Amino acid sequence: MDSGVEDGADERVRRSPRGWKTGLRAIAILCLAVSLAHVILLFLHVAPANTVSKRYSPLINAWVYPLFEQNWRLFAPDPESVNRQILVRTAHTGPDGSTRVSSWFDLTAVDTAAVEHQPFPSHTAQNMLRRAWAGYVDSHGGDDTAHTERALMMRTYLSNIAADRVAAHTGDPFEFIQLRVVTLPIAASGPAAGDRSRTPVENRRLPWWKVSGHAR
Template identity: 55%
Template sequence: MSIKDSCYGTTPGAKGDKGGEDPQITREETGAPEMITETPRRTRILKTITAVATLFLLAVSLTHVLVVFLHVAPANSVSQRYNKQINAWVYPLFEQNWRLFAPNPESVNYRISARTMRTSADGTQQVSDWFDLSAVDESAVRHSVFPSHTEQNMLRRAWSSYLELHGGDDQPHSRRAWMMQQYLSNISAQRVAAHRHGSFEDIQLRVTVRPVPTSAGGAGSRPAAAPAPDNIRYLPWWKATWKVAPYAG
């Protein structure tokens, strides 16, 4: 080793004057240009996807606000012209209820149960026991620190709307009544499937109407009336499609 080599920090056998780096290795061999080019390309793709998704969500949000506004606004030529499309979007998921600060007190309790039916391999029909759907809702509320208001009232609201549109007749006479029947059937089928194993093809609901007893008054007042007997209503068997079937009306 010479004095010049020791002063400049070179070692014997080192190639070039850059600390042993082989000058014959070029950038093309290391692939650096490809990496530098690939990174901006991926960035542009991600930015494009983000922009498209943002525009799509913004369009859906604006459409939803506009449709709901036309639904709650007084009758006008636009809402009357597109009444069918507005109702198809709003009902039954985005229904508006203005009785928030003055609700109607419930005078009866509804207990909704469901049973399912399936066809076995030999062609026989097997019917399950009744499953209490209302008890599932009550258990979810009691055992949850932050119970969901939507899940708590979903089944009850679906039944109230069904009763309002059908009355004592279980045949849908309008598109909205048919949609509510599908909605009630889908909710019930999904909840049964979530708590019971095995497949099924049809589902039937049983609704027990239990009047709320009146409270007894003070001294000297009229005694509370005897509670009325429960009223049980059986709905027809429905196909458990779990989705909206075509309207046949």
């Protein structure tokens, strides 16, 4: 009987490597399929509009936005001419029903501090907040009401970034956040000064948004 038990154990040992190989092969095939689908969807997103991209536009947009959005401003002939300062404040309702509103917290200053004097700055610190705001403006314009599914997604994306960052630095509980974006013009110099009009300073205050996961 002991011999039979040992034979069964030996058989399981011999089968284990086969099971591992099969599992690893399945994982490799899955990763390859996802990578291929990712490349195809990004290609359809950046390629000129065609029959396929129009037909599968909802699927393509759902995959690309907001994490894989493509942007070609690196090659733009007219670069950014303004500086934007993005600030956030929070509101917390206490057990007695009173609401406490925090002071403004400068999210842009945190990103700037993380980039300065860094030979290899984080892509997150450089672009995540800035691109989230650009996506919000592109989908909302001057109206802070989300009229499309993409606009709602970009609003949620922006609010989540702001909420997570202020929570990481303050540690205080809150249920609502409000963003304020101050746009400051960059003075042109040289011959371009006469060609480019100065953009007026903009101080845009967004509505209060309810966020989850930051109350205690």
